[in-house]
Amino acid sequence: MAAKKKGSNNAGSSLLTRVINSSVAAKAGVPQGYPLRRFDPTKPSLDGLLVLGGAGRFSQEIRQALQADYEIAGPEFQLASETKRAALVFDATALRSLEDLCELYTFIHPQLRHLQPSARVVVIGAEPGELDGEARIVARALEGFTRSLAKEMRKGGTVQLVYVAQGVETLAPLESTLRFLLSGKSAFVDGQIIRVGTQDATPAENWHAPLEGRLALVTGAARGIGATIAEVLARDGAQVICVDVPGASEHLSATANKVKGTALPLDVTAEDAAQQIAEHAQSRYGRSIDVLVHNAGITRDKLLVNMSEQQWDQVLAVNLMAPVRITQSLLDSGDLAEGAAVIGVSSMAGISGNRGQTNYATTKAGIIGLVDALRGPLAAQGSTINAVAPGFIETAMTDAMPTGPREIGKRMNSLQQGGKPVDVAETVAFFAQRASSAVSGNVVRVCGQNIMGA
Amino acid sequence: MAAKKKGSNNAGSSLLTRVINSSVAAKAGVPQGYPLRRFDPTKPSLDGLLVLGGAGRFSQEIRQALQADYEIAGPEFQLASETKRAALVFDATALRSLEDLCELYTFIHPQLRHLQPSARVVVIGAEPGELDGEARIVARALEGFTRSLAKEMRKGGTVQLVYVAQGVETLAPLESTLRFLLSGKSAFVDGQIIRVGTQDATPAENWHAPLEGRLALVTGAARGIGATIAEVLARDGAQVICVDVPGASEHLSATANKVKGTALPLDVTAEDAAQQIAEHAQSRYGRSIDVLVHNAGITRDKLLVNMSEQQWDQVLAVNLMAPVRITQSLLDSGDLAEGAAVIGVSSMAGISGNRGQTNYATTKAGIIGLVDALRGPLAAQGSTINAVAPGFIETAMTDAMPTGPREIGKRMNSLQQGGKPVDVAETVAFFAQRASSAVSGNVVRVCGQNIMGA
Numbered sequence: 001m002a003a004k005k006k007g008s009n010n011a012g013s014s015l016l017t018r019v020i021n022s023s024v025a026a027k028a029g030v031p032q033g034y035p036l037r038r039f040d041p042t043k044p045s046l047d048g049l050l051v052l053g054g055a056g057r058f059s060q061e062i063r064q065a066l067q068a069d070y071e072i073a074g075p076e077f078q079l080a081s082e083t084k085r086a087a088l089v090f091d092a093t094a095l096r097s098l099e100d101l102c103e104l105y106t107f108i109h110p111q112l113r114h115l116q117p118s119a120r121v122v123v124i125g126a127e128p129g130e131l132d133g134e135a136r137i138v139a140r141a142l143e144g145f146t147r148s149l150a151k152e153m154r155k156g157g158t159v160q161l162v163y164v165a166q167g168v169e170t171l172a173p174l175e176s177t178l179r180f181l182l183s184g185k186s187a188f189v190d191g192q193i194i195r196v197g198t199q200d201a202t203p204a205e206n207w208h209a210p211l212e213g214r215l216a217l218v219t220g221a222a223r224g225i226g227a228t229i230a231e232v233l234a235r236d237g238a239q240v241i242c243v244d245v246p247g248a249s250e251h252l253s254a255t256a257n258k259v260k261g262t263a264l265p266l267d268v269t270a271e272d273a274a275q276q277i278a279e280h281a282q283s284r285y286g287r288s289i290d291v292l293v294h295n296a297g298i299t300r301d302k303l304l305v306n307m308s309e310q311q312w313d314q315v316l317a318v319n320l321m322a323p324v325r326i327t328q329s330l331l332d333s334g335d336l337a338e339g340a341a342v343i344g345v346s347s348m349a350g351i352s353g354n355r356g357q358t359n360y361a362t363t364k365a366g367i368i369g370l371v372d373a374l375r376g377p378l379a380a381q382g383s384t385i386n387a388v389a390p391g392f393i394e395t396a397m398t399d400a401m402p403t404g405p406r407e408i409g410k411r412m413n414s415l416q417q418g419g420k421p422v423d424v425a426e427t428v429a430f431f432a433q434r435a436s437s438a439v440s441g442n443v444v445r446v447c448g449q450n451i452m453g454a
Numbered sequence: 455m456a457a458k459k460k461g462s463n464n465a466g467s468s469l470l471t472r473v474i475n476s477s478v479a480a481k482a483g484v485p486q487g488y489p490l491r492r493f494d495p496t497k498p499s500l501d502g503l504l505v506l507g508g509a510g511r512f513s514q515e516i517r518q519a520l521q522a523d524y525e526i527a528g529p530e531f532q533l534a535s536e537t538k539r540a541a542l543v544f545d546a547t548a549l550r551s552l553e554d555l556c557e558l559y560t561f562i563h564p565q566l567r568h569l570q571p572s573a574r575v576v577v578i579g580a581e582p583g584e585l586d587g588e589a590r591i592v593a594r595a596l597e598g599f600t601r602s603l604a605k606e607m608r609k610g611g612t613v614q615l616v617y618v619a620q621g622v623e624t625l626a627p628l629e630s631t632l633r634f635l636l637s638g639k640s641a642f643v644d645g646q647i648i649r650v651g652t653q654d655a656t657p658a659e660n661w662h663a664p665l666e667g668r669l670a671l672v673t674g675a676a677r678g679i680g681a682t683i684a685e686v687l688a689r690d691g692a693q694v695i696c697v698d699v700p701g702a703s704e705h706l707s708a709t710a711n712k713v714k715g716t717a718l719p720l721d722v723t724a725e726d727a728a729q730q731i732a733e734h735a736q737s738r739y740g741r742s743i744d745v746l747v748h749n750a751g752i753t754r755d756k757l758l759v760n761m762s763e764q765q766w767d768q769v770l771a772v773n774l775m776a777p778v779r780i781t782q783s784l785l786d787s788g789d790l791a792e793g794a795a796v797i798g799v800s801s802m803a804g805i806s807g808n809r810g811q812t813n814y815a816t817t818k819a820g821i822i823g824l825v826d827a828l829r830g831p832l833a834a835q836g837s838t839i840n841a842v843a844p845g846f847i848e849t850a851m852t853d854a855m856p857t858g859p860r861e862i863g864k865r866m867n868s869l870q871q872g873g874k875p876v877d878v879a880e881t882v883a884f885f886a887q888r889a890s891s892a893v894s895g896n897v898v899r900v901c902g903q904n905i906m907g908a
Contacts, residue, residue, distance in 0.1 A: 098775050101816065105758075105766045112759040128823060137778060137823035144819025147807025147908060152757050191807060191908070303606050304559075305566040312559045321552050324591060352907055353601025353645060362555065365598025369582060369591035453806055453907020454601060454645070 032407075033416035034155040036187040037118035039426060041208065045183045046070055048086025048116050053107035056091030058124060058164075061171040062178070069207075070182070084116035087182050092125045092142055093164060096135045104145055117155035121146075122181050124174070127163045127195065139163070143193065150191035150449050151414050158190040158415075158449075167198035173438030175203045176210070180430040188391075188423035190414050191449035199379060199438040210433045212237035215337075217277060217289050219243045219268050219322075220296030222251035224395050225345075225421040227258075229293055232425035233432060234259035238291060241280060243268070268296050268322035274329030281335065288337040289330060291432040294323035294344050294367075301356040312359045319363035324370055327385075331377065341432045342378065344370055344387035345424075346443055351389060352454045364389070368443050375441040384440035386431040391447020394418040413448035486861075487870035488609040490641040491572035493880065495662065499637045500524055502540025502570050507561035510545030512578060512618075515625040516632070523661075524636070538570035541636050546579045546596060547618060550589045558599055571609035575600075576635050578628070581617045581649065593617070597647065604645035604903050605868050612644040612869075612903075621652035627892030629657045630664070634884040642845075642877035644868050645903035653833060653892040664887045666691035669791075671731060671743050673697045673722050673776075674750030676705035678849050679799075679875040681712075683747055686879035687886060688713035692745060695734060697722070722750050722776035728783030735789065742791040743784060745886040748777035748798050748821075755810045766813045773817035778824055781839075785831065795886045796832065798824055798841035799878075800897055805843060806908045818843075822897050829895040838894035840885040845901025848872040867902035 037047075050072045052059055063072050088111050095103060108121065123146050128139035142161055150159035160181050164174060171178075174196050180186050181194075204210040216233045220226035221242035230240045240261035244252040249265050256263035264280045266273060281289050297319045300311035323344060330336040349357050350364025367387050374385045392398065392409045398418065401409070410418040424446050430436060491501075504526045506513055517526050542565050549557060562575065577600050582593035596615055604613035614635050618628060625632075628650050634640050635648075658664040670687045674680035676698035684694045694715035698706045703719050710717035718734045720727060735743050751773045754765035777798060784790040803811050804818025821841050828839045846852065846863045852872065855863070864872040878900050884890060 098770065098778060098820075101770060101820075102763070102766065104816075105761070105763065105813075109758055109761065109763075128826065131827075133782075133827055134778065136827040137774070137820050140823025140826060141774070141816045141820035143908075144804045144807060144815035144817070145812055147819075148803070148809065148812040148815040149758055149807075151807055151809040152759070152812070304563055304603055305606070307559070307563060309556070309559065309563075312556065316552065316555060320591070320595065324552060324588065328587075349602070350598045352905070353598060353603075353605055355602065355605040358599055358602040358606070359559075361598035361602040362558075362595045363598070365601075366552075366555075366591050366595035369594025372582065372594060373585075373587055373590040451806070451907075452905050 032410060034117060036156045036415065037184040038187045038422065039184040044069070045179065046086050046120070049073055049083055050087040050089060050182070051085050051111060052089050052091070054091035054094065054103065054124070056093030056124060057169065058093065058171055058174065059091040062089065062091070065171050065175060066178070082114065085111055085114050085119060086116055087120040087122070089122045089178070090124070092123055095138050098134055098138060101138055101141060108149070115157055117157070118184070118187070119153070119157040120182050121149060121153070121157070121159040122162060122178065123160070124162045124164060127165045130166045147191045153414065156187070156415060158186065160189065160191070161193045163193060163195045165197045168196060168438070172203055173197070173199065173201040176201070176430065176433050176435035177439060179207060185426035185430065188415065188419035188446050188448050189427060189444060192444050194439065194442055194444060197438050197440060199382065199440065201435060201438040204433060204435040209237035210435055211291070211429065214238045214290040214432065214434070215241070215281060215285055215287055216291035216293065216432065217241040217243060217281070218293040218295055221255050222248035225390070225393065225424050226295040227255045228421035229295055229425040229428050230255050230259045230261065232422065232429045233291065234261060236429050238432070239285065243277070244296070268326065269317045273322065274326045274333070274335070277326065278330060278333060278335035288335045290337045290340050292327065292330065292336065292340065292342045293428055294326070296322070297345060299357070299360050301360065303356055304358045307359065315359040315363055319360065320366040323367065327370070327374065336383065338381045338383065339434055339437060340378070340383040341436070342374065342383065342385040343428050343431045344385070346387040346389040348389055348391050348445065348447055348450060348452055351445070352452045371441055371443060379440060382437060384431065384437060386440060386442045386444070388424055388427045389443055389445040389447070390419070390424050391445060391450040392418045393424060393446070394420060412452070413450040415448035417448065419446055419448060486864060488571060490610045490869065491638040492641045492876065493638040498523070499633065500540050500574070503527055503537055504541040504543060504636070505539050505565060506543050506545070508545035508548065508557065508578070510547030510578060511623065512547065512625055512628065513545040516543060516545070519625050519629060520632070536568065539565055539568050539573060540570055541574040541576070543576045543632070544578070546577050549592050552588055552592060555592055555595060562603070569611055571611070572638070572641070573607070573611040574636050575603060575607070575611070575613040576616060576632065577614070578616045578618060581619045584620045601645045607868065610641070610869060612640065614643065614645070615647045617647060617649045619651045622650060622892070626657055627651070627653065627655040630655070630884065630887050630889035631893060633661060639880035639884065642869065642873035642900050642902050643881060643898060646898050648893065648896055648898060651892050651894060653836065653894065655889060655892040658887060658889040663691035664889055665745070665883065668692045668744040668886065668888070669695070669735060669739050669741055670745035670747065670886065671695040671697060671735070672747040672749055675709050676702035679844070679847065679878050680749040681709045682875035683749055683879040683882050684709050684713045684715065686876065686883045687745065688715060690883050692886070693739060697731070698750070722780065723771045727776065728780045728787070728789070731780065732784060732787060732789035742789045744791045744794050746781065746784065746790065746794065746796045747882055748780070750776070751799060753811070753814050755814065757810055758812045761813065769813040769817055773814065774820040777821065781824070781828060790837065792835045792837065793888060793891060794832070794837040795890070796828065796837065796839040797882050797885050798839070800841040800843040802843055802845045802899065802901055802904060802906055805899070806906045825895055825897060833894060836891060838885065838891060840894060840896045840898070842878055842881045843897055843899045843901070844873070844878050845899060845904040846872045847878060847900070848874060866906070867904040869902035871902065873900055873902060
């Protein structure tokens with residue numbers, strides 16, 4: 001039967017009501033969202049049962065590859081069992097007809113009552129862009145499912161969708177993504193899509209130090225998110241060159257010392273910035289860059305009607321021209337290693353736009369353009385490019401915001417809390433791995449599934 | 455200089471604060487957003503000056519083609535003039551380097567003080583997916599700019615981005631889009647992107663009756679948005695077949711009579727639905743369908759954990775399987791005319807996901823998949839497929855919502871008000887035109903730039 005009601009009409013109002021109620025609660029001293037499970041080297045990556053469903057081409061191999069590190073149950077697992085599930089992985093790559101979509105419901109619905117806190121649901125689908133007819137529709141429909149389910153999860157649980165290219169027949173290109181999403185490293189990544197392509201990939205020799213042997217460079221590393229990125233890359237085994245403006249040298253040295261790396265005071269907008277980077281890498285490490293993280297960024301917020309040309313130009317120069325030109329120069333001069341990972345920092349504002357940030361959002365949408373533009377050229381040398389798009393991340397700057405807007409801003413996402421700098425850094429570190437060499441061209445929001453979007 | 459601040463951290467909180475303040479105001483009886491300029495056949499399409507900027511390949515022809523109907527000023531126009539501008543059109547297709555982006559600022563910034571209410575800003579860019587290097591980055595960056603500026607507009611003003619494929623050298627493929635966006639027909643379309651391809655297109659002979667000679671079919675036409683779609687298609691000159699479930703026959707006949715069309719009571723999920731449609735079109739009009747609007751849809755909202763298999767199946771059957779199969783059958787049997795326009799109704803929930811709507815959002819994301827899947831096959835016969843994605847549209851159903859959630863839901867967009875069924879219908883009618891034959895593969899939100907997204 002075909003009725004006339006449009007359910008879309010109430011979309012979002014219930015979410016917003018929750019945000020407002022939660023913000024009112026916050027002012028009354030009620031704590032924010034459920035404490036998230038974050039990475040802890042002393043604990044297992046997933047502390048509990050992983051239930052695997054779906055008859056796609058990866059399900060057998062997922063079980064084999066992961067069973068050393070995870071406790072896995074397959075379709076034979078008793079649905080009636082009260083055992084708490086830490087994760088559900090559904091391999092939807094075999095779904096082809098619209099009727100098949102029911103398998104999503106059949107597998108996931110009965111498990112939902114048994115999820116433990118910070119549970120993970122990961123759906124693996126076939127890349128829609130490579131399919132025709134109903135199979136394409138089915139694959140595309142998964143996105144509506146996972147994004148909705150992410151909004152229904154409780155106690156820090158998250159839901160993600162991984163789209164895998166047609167040529168991928170083994171788990172290797174997919175394994176780093178799966179491990180990242182199951183772990184506490186993806187705590188504040190929610191309702192996202194990660195695309196995995198056909199580039200060769202080798203699983204990490206040591207998943208506890210997946211960046212061993214990599215030379216990384218992080219701009220804007222003196223403080224805040226940049227400093228945390230440097231720390232997490234070093235924790236994962238990388239050597240780290242820390243870059244920031246000459247005026248921030250003291251903090252920059254502190255970061256460099258903390259991560260046992262080197263400090264390179266540098267204005268990223270300088271004509272010879274790329275050359276200085278290449279020379280530093282050669283003189284201090286005798287090699288080229290493996291991981292290039294463009295974290296430096298500034299804001300000059302004004303309504304466009306009140307914005308000066310200088311405010312426009314400064315933001316364009318630092319946030320977009322510098323990353324574009326440094327990357328292109330290092331690529332042209334051969335100072336970006338084969339198998340390198342370039343990582344941009346976009347922003348929610350670059351996706352949805354933001355009032356008062358025409359300049360900033362132009363650059364952050366431009367970073368997405370950089371990912372699109374360089375994906376092909378970099379793939380030719382086995383390298384990748386991706387971006388993170390942070391949502392509300394708690395920093396010294398947000399701590400200084402007035403209470404009302406801060407508490408609202410924090411809670412307008414499915415996890416009803418702000419993210420931490422480490423959440424951005426973990427996503428950067430995931431992109432930085434050699435094991436992620438089939439992960440390129442992605443823009444992953446680190447935003448707890450913030451309601452803002454386009 | 456490279457500082458460390460991330461402007462993204464405050465993204466959205468200010469918007470949300472505005473929404474909440476506005477909702478509080480609403481409860482105190484303060485009226486909602488500025489009254490929008492909607493289509494009125496007795497008034498000019500654009501009541502005021504259109505200022506044209508940018509040195510792209512369309513700027514000359516836009517002036518020539520539109521000057522009969524619009525008052526147009528070019529770059530020679532005195533910026534200092536206090537004359538109110540009704541619209542700004544910036545042809546950005548010539549922007550190639552990152553430095554060129556400054557032209558956006560230079561043209562638009564000084565005009566903003568002089569906009570009249572319900573002003574239109576339209577930026578025309580080159581399709582990023584067809585470009586390489588900096589040109590691609592520049593084109594992609596436009597999106598951050600237009601989406602941000604849309605959030606800064608006052609008094610019903612909107613901002614849109616039109617991406618044009620490389621092969622398009624004349625205005626003809628673009629003209630219906632430009633006219634739609636400048637007119638009051640796009641009142642509740644804001645912050646959107648419309649992509650124009652290289653299909654041949656002929657401007658309408660009569661822009662006041664652009665659907666003359668077209669046979670349209672609308673499902674779910676008995677009431678609500680579907681009935682309004684039937685009315686607007688008829689207003690624009692189409693003959694309309696109105697479809698709804700047999701139980702709604704009385705209302706269906708009323709719609710059919712109102713639009714001087716025919717009523718076809720039909721369960722869209724019936725095995726022979728496509729056949730019944732084809733037979734009706736042949737027996738009553740002696741021809742095949744030109745405009746196929748899949749508006750029928752149902753909701754069965756439940757958290758997935760509480761959803762019955764029947765609730766899953768019903769929504770999938772009506773909202774997704776029916777449109778997919780009816781379209782495919784009519785295409786296979788030759789009962790979809792050459793040069794036809796297929797139009798799906800997706801939803802904001804299909805883009806962002808929605809709590810309590812895993813079933814509904816799966817189908818509405820699936821409609822986007824249908825657009826992607828059939829774009830190629832339909833292009834082969836000169837036909838198009840697009841979808842509208844409504845946001846908060848004021849209907850009998852939303853009128854029945856409790857005041858709080860309704861008033862919040864209405865205002866969480868840049869225009870700070872709910873849309874009307876006619877806004878959805880106008881966008882459908884734009885897709886339905888033969889003059890829009892280069893517009894295919896689009897999903898256009900009719901949501902006032904609702905803050906919800908992905």
